[in-house]
Amino acid sequence: xxSVTQMEGPVTLSxxxxxxxxxxxxxxxxxxxxxxxxxxxxxxxxxxxxxxADDKGSNKGFEATYRKExxxxxxxxxxxxxxxxxxYFCALSDxxxxxxxxxxxxxxxxxxx
Amino acid sequence: xxxxxxxxxxxxxRTGEKVFLECVQxxxxxxxxxxxxxxxxxxxxxxxxxxxKMKEKGDIxxxxxxSREKKERFSLILESASTNQTSMYLCASSSARNQPxxxxxxxxxxxx
Numbered sequence: 345x346x347s348v349t350q351m352e353g354p355v356t357l358s359x360x361x362x363x364x365x366x367x368x369x370x371x372x373x374x375x376x377x378x379x380x381x382x383x384x385x386x387x388x389x390x391x392x393x394x395x396x397a398d399d400k401g402s403n404k405g406f407e408a409t410y411r412k413e414x415x416x417x418x419x420x421x422x423x424x425x426x427x428x429x430x431x432y433f434c435a436l437s438d439x440x441x442x443x444x445x446x447x448x449x450x451x452x453x454x455x456x457x
Numbered sequence: 458x459x460x461x462x463x464x465x466x467x468x469x470x471r472t473g474e475k476v477f478l479e480c481v482q483x484x485x486x487x488x489x490x491x492x493x494x495x496x497x498x499x500x501x502x503x504x505x506x507x508x509x510k511m512k513e514k515g516d517i518x519x520x521x522x523x524s525r526e527k528k529e530r531f532s533l534i535l536e537s538a539s540t541n542q543t544s545m546y547l548c549a550s551s552s553a554r555n556q557p558x559x560x561x562x563x564x565x566x567x568x569x
Contacts, residue, residue: 376555387461387547387560388500395555433500437555443488443507444515445558449499 346371350434350448357424357455365419365451367408367434375436377401377410377417378445382431391419391432424455460484461561463548469567476535478564480548489531490549490558491515491523500547506531538568 351366369375376395380388392401397412406421417434434448464479482489490505492515502515504523512523520542524532531550535542545565549558 378557380560385562387562388549390557390559393557443505443513443551443554444490444502447500449497 346375346436346438346446348434348436348446348448350432350451353431353450353452355451355453357453359426359455359457360423361455363419363421363424363428363453365432365434365453367417367419367448369415369417369434369436369446371415371436371438373438375438377408378435378437379406379408379417379419380433380435380447382433382450384430388433424453426455426457429453429455461548461550461559463546463561463564465564466562467565467567469569470535470538471569472537472539474535474538476538476566476568478533478535478546478548478566480531480533480561481529482531482550482559483529484550484552484559485528486550486552486559487528488551488553488558489525490551491521491531491533492547492549493517494545494547494563503533540568542566543568 378393379391381391392403394401394410400409408419431450433450435445460483491503492500506512506525522534547563548561551558
């Protein structure tokens with residue numbers, strides 16, 4: 345079945361460092377891909393999305409490009425801030441078969457001043 | 458902005474009690490979902506609903522039931538609460554298949 349694999353955390357960075365969180369997927373159809381963020385004590389918020397190959401989603405300085413050839417959707421940010429400390433979830437939705445989102449296990453990011 | 462509201466942020470109940478978790482969305486979304494989130498296990502889908510009075514089992518429905526009498530409201534019911542149901546419960550809604558889901562802030566439920 346469909347699945348999402350994320351890099352294990354925690355990822356610890358200094359403020360203004362470059363961030364990459366890897367995400368790869370397996371899917372039988374043509375999924376839409378999402379990144380969600382969860383700040384401490386809160387629910388998940390949609391960070392960005394991409395619906396087809398080569399689409400780039402972006403929001404709040406974060407970017408991710410839908411790469412069909414490598415089945416990847418890596419999250420990047422050029423300069424992280426302490427306020428970016430959170431758990432990040434990669435997810436897919438297979439448009440052909442399901443209402444469900446398939447989530448990765450989450451990657452905790454800790455940004456130090 | 459979509460607003461998904463869960464009735465309680467924190468809840469403490471005793472084993473054997475019947476527990477109701479309520480969720481309301483204000484964007485006329487067709488689909489609603491209940492997840493639980495546990496350390497090391499990520500998010501797991503309990504039940505979802507794609508229309509009023511319609512429901513589908515998710516990945517871990519055992520010990521739970523749901524009710525959707527009105528489009529905006531989706532209730533999760535623990536028929537007889539057990540300690541292994543202590544968890545964070547997240548409700549979500551979406552406008553259509555393959556669209557982003559919008560989440561509430563979660564209910565942290567403790568069963569003693």
